[in-house]
Amino acid sequence: MELSIGEMLLVAVAIVVLFGPDKLPQIARDLGQGVRKMRGAMEDVKTEILKETDNPVSEIKKEIERVKKAAQDYDPMASLNKEALAEREIPKVDLAADDTHEGPVSR
Template sequence: MEIAALLFLLLLLPSFIKTIALHLLFFDFGSGEILLIVLAAFLIFGPSKIPEIARGLGKFINDIKRASEDIKTEINREGDRQDREKRLAEYKAKVEQDLKPNEEGASIQRPIKKD
């Protein structure tokens, strides 16, 4: 019932308040708490300041999301780079091992004679 009331409230509210309410849902606020926050914002800031505050809050949240994605991307790049370096070192060691003269092979090779 609480979710239905919240969805109905979101349909009635202007879009800037919907944005705030949807972000508050992620922090596990109930519909009563969200309504209380919206009413307090109206009383404190007045209806003319609410859109400006909502825009600023939206920009702040988007900046946080963008920074979080940048950090995740950088961590993944670093992990991939370390994996590539490790595989390259293993491959290099294997190639060097394969190119080393083998003692077994040296005993069965005939000496090269000059004609």
């Protein structure tokens, strides 16, 4: 909204006529305080909105990090390797060298 110089002069003259030159400084002071309060209120609302919108995002980011860490810690080959090692640890008996082994029975 742009005001030309003529429009601003018309508003100034209307204010002086309506309120008088004695109250003009008080009106300007009150107007300035009102503008400051409005800016402060707008800043508070903006901060609150950013805080509320940032909260779910940060929770989602934390959950993503937790899943990434769990995925890095999970090693499917570890359980397979343990099973393979357990199978290797079973002692292999050489049946040809073992005299106690009777072997298959033949008829």
